[in-house]
Amino acid sequence: MCKMLKHFLSAFPLTAGLLLALVSCNETGSSQAAAGSPEPPFVPAAGTTATGTATNTPGAPTPDSLHLISPGRAGRLRLGMTEKKLLAVVPAGQLRRTTYQDKGLTLPAYEMTDAQQPAAPATILHLIGDSTHGYILRRIRIYDPQYRTAEGIGVGSPFGAARQNLGLTKVRPTPAGFAAVSGQVQMAWVIDPNSLPTKHPEEMNSADIPPAARITGVLLYR
Structure with a gap:
């Protein structure tokens, strides 16, 4: 031409x-x-895809299906499941019956050990209901670092990673300790008290938490 x-x-x-x-x-x-190779029209910020979806935190371990945390779920456990279903999916050898206190009531709970790492910290399962109508799973307290979100965030992660990838609405006291709460997904990230500012208020802005503060527990609730 x-x-x-x-x-x-x-x-x-x-x-x-x-x-x-x-x-x-x-x-x-x-x-x-x-x-040459032209630059892309959009370069996503670190930790996100072009659509804004959170990606795996660099260097964070990827959980298997038995240790994946997502809204309302932790591995095979699902908030709202009946005690009967719970006992059907978790082998009896991994469960120890216990109780917890809530507003003056003594309610049933289980301590669940991990089949792959029996020496890992137990996961605490809080039930609610009564003996007449039965009990359902109300809360899951996780202290085992094997449990992670799809982004690789869990016990031992820096708070900055959770703040970047998850919707944290407030930081306040919870039944599990001082934690950053995500009301959207009903998760709370318990923060190591030794890494918080001294004499901090009862409620804090997540921006005031040091990025290097460590997560010591995860609370799933409903």
Whole structure:
């Protein structure tokens, strides 16, 4: 196409020089674009995809399906499941009956050990209900670092990673300790008290928590 255009322009000497220069510039620009790699129109911020979806935190371990934390779920456990279902999915050898106190009431609970790492900290399962209508799983307290979100956040993670990837609405006291609460997904991230500012208020803004503060527990609630 370019050869035909140059042949045609040779018949018009007054304008040929200018137009041939334009053709030459276009050819040069095209060859440079083909040779190089143009920058993408959008470069997502660290920790997100182009659609804004959270990605795995660099260096964080990826959990298997038995240790994956998601809203209302921790591995095979699901908030709201009946005690009967709970006993069907967790082997009896991993459960120890116990109780907890709530508003003056003594309610049943279980301590659940991990099948893969029996020496890991037990997961605490709080039930609610009564003996007449039965009990359901109300809360899950996780202290085992094997449990992680899809982004790789769990016990031992820096608070800054949770703040970047998860919706944290407030930081306040919870039944499990001083924690950053995400009301949207009903999770709370218990923060190491030794890494908090001294004499901190009862409620804090998540921006006031040091990014390096360590998560010591995860609370799933309903």
